Amino acid sequence: MGEENKVTLYGMWASPFVRRVEITLKIKGIPYEYVEEDLRNKSQLLLQYNPVHKKVPVLVHNGKPIAESLVILEYIEETWKNGPKILPEDPYERAKVRFWASFIQQQARQSLFDSLVSAAKSSGEAHEKAMKEVFEKLTVFEEGMKDFFPSGTPHFEDENIGFLDIVLCSLFGHHKAQEEALGLKIIDPERHPLVYSWVTALNEVPAVKESLPPHDKMVALIQFLRRNAPHRSSEA
Amino acid sequence: MEEVKLLGAFPSPFTHRVIWALKLKGVKYDYVEENIFNKSHLLLQSNPVHQKVPVLIHGGKPLAESIVILEYIEETWPQNPLFPHDPYERAVARFWLRFGEDKLPAFWAFFGTVGEEQEKATKEAKELLRILEEHGLGERKFFGGNEIGLTDLAFGWIACWLEVLGEVAGVKLLEADGFPRLQRWIEDFKEVPVIKETLPDRKGMLAYFRYRRSTFIGEAASYEAAS
Numbered sequence: 409m410g411e412e413n414k415v416t417l418y419g420m421w422a423s424p425f426v427r428r429v430e431i432t433l434k435i436k437g438i439p440y441e442y443v444e445e446d447l448r449n450k451s452q453l454l455l456q457y458n459p460v461h462k463k464v465p466v467l468v469h470n471g472k473p474i475a476e477s478l479v480i481l482e483y484i485e486e487t488w489k490n491g492p493k494i495l496p497e498d499p500y501e502r503a504k505v506r507f508w509a510s511f512i513q514q515q516a517r518q519s520l521f522d523s524l525v526s527a528a529k530s531s532g533e534a535h536e537k538a539m540k541e542v543f544e545k546l547t548v549f550e551e552g553m554k555d556f557f558p559s560g561t562p563h564f565e566d567e568n569i570g571f572l573d574i575v576l577c578s579l580f581g582h583h584k585a586q587e588e589a590l591g592l593k594i595i596d597p598e599r600h601p602l603v604y605s606w607v608t609a610l611n612e613v614p615a616v617k618e619s620l621p622p623h624d625k626m627v628a629l630i631q632f633l634r635r636n637a638p639h640r641s642s643e644a
Numbered sequence: 645m646e647e648v649k650l651l652g653a654f655p656s657p658f659t660h661r662v663i664w665a666l667k668l669k670g671v672k673y674d675y676v677e678e679n680i681f682n683k684s685h686l687l688l689q690s691n692p693v694h695q696k697v698p699v700l701i702h703g704g705k706p707l708a709e710s711i712v713i714l715e716y717i718e719e720t721w722p723q724n725p726l727f728p729h730d731p732y733e734r735a736v737a738r739f740w741l742r743f744g745e746d747k748l749p750a751f752w753a754f755f756g757t758v759g760e761e762q763e764k765a766t767k768e769a770k771e772l773l774r775i776l777e778e779h780g781l782g783e784r785k786f787f788g789g790n791e792i793g794l795t796d797l798a799f800g801w802i803a804c805w806l807e808v809l810g811e812v813a814g815v816k817l818l819e820a821d822g823f824p825r826l827q828r829w830i831e832d833f834k835e836v837p838v839i840k841e842t843l844p845d846r847k848g849m850l851a852y853f854r855y856r857r858s859t860f861i862g863e864a865a866s867y868e869a870a871s
Binding site for chain 2: 476
């Protein structure tokens with residue numbers, strides 16, 4: 409195999425941010441080498457490739473490193489022009505997708521995991537308050553997404569998934585594991601029917617299904633994080 | 645030619661990013677100054693999620709989030725490109741755009757704090773500026789290379805807001821010889837004709853940010869006094 413198109417992904421099995429890149433590489437049919445990082449003992453290469461954040465994922469293409477999952481997704485889209493597109497052609501539609509991706513990213517980074525953990529650790533009023541915060545954010549998203557799915561339930565024939573699908577399923581695809589580990593209902597079909605049906609439909613798409621972390625392993629990890637790092641985000 | 649309208653606020657660095665991009669590309673637009681303490685119906689309707697400026701309305705279609713707006717402007721009006729052509733260089737530019745946005749609360753935490761908390765926040769802000777100095781700017785004249793690009797516009801707040809915020813909060817972040825590259829970048833950035841013509845009035849900014857700081861620390865100061 410020539411060096412012209414060497415793609416290496418540095419990741420961690422439980423990271424939703426890494427999963428986004430994996431799903432994207434799969435649906436575009438891009439062959440790549442995967443390197444699992446031990447985040448408690450990061451490799452020299454990782455620190456060299458991502459000196460600013462020292463985090464996964466990092467995609468290395470022909471020796472050049474790219475960090476930040478959403479930046480990597482856009483890079484993949486622009487570099488491999490054959491194969492399915494994950495962003496709309498129209499600039500306005502593309503901007504809308506970027507707006508919502510940024511919204512989910514901000515919410516997930518800042519507080520979603522923290523809110524969930526504090527909800528899991530608390531009871532009574534504090535618990536109610538923490539869950540209320542989570543649900544409010546999901547509701548804003550649910551309302552915004554009605555624009556994308558005017559007919560209601562999303563369907564994904566031909567694995568035709570896009571940027572926003574990838575962002576969503578990377579964060580919530582394993583919600584059942586999150587819910588089991590934290591003892592909470594996060595994506596409730598009654599509260600957020602669109603998000604629920606969307607995530608469920610996405611989990612049936614082969615590229616997504618293949619990238620889902622093993623359920624029990626995930627449950628164990630989340631329980632560990634909950635016990636040991638009450639105010640840390642889940643960012644790798 | 646479809647109508648372009650920008651809803652903004654003069655003290656907002658986010659608004660200025662969009663003004664600069666539109667002017668650099670020679671795009672005609674209508675500007676509406678919003679009173680952020682009394683937001684217009686149009687603003688609330690156009691940006692229901694965040695209810696903030698800037699909002700760009702192109703041919704009646706609204707867009708919010710300044711970084712999203714910048715990329716939209718670049719794609720819609722390709723003249724005078726503000727983004728590199730090469731996908732890898734674009735990825736580098738987007739990396740810094742993302743860095744700037746994600747770290748913004750940390751960059752500005754010094755402004756809303758006092759005492760020990762402010763010291764800690766100031767230290768963190770300086771570390772972030774150090775990262776920009778060494779990794780972001782490096783040997784380049786501008787973040788965008790020889791000419792300014794979207795990343796420079798996104799960090800435009802460092803060129804004039806940082807100093808104002810610092811004066812109001814009683815903190816000096818860019819010490820004399822500590823950040824030679826960033827200092828040089830600030831001078832070069834402010835000399836770009838479009839930027840020079842549109843920098844917000846310093847007196848107005850001082851007044852506005854003094855007011856904002858007083859609302860932030862009113863509580864903090866009285867808590868400090870009580871403890």
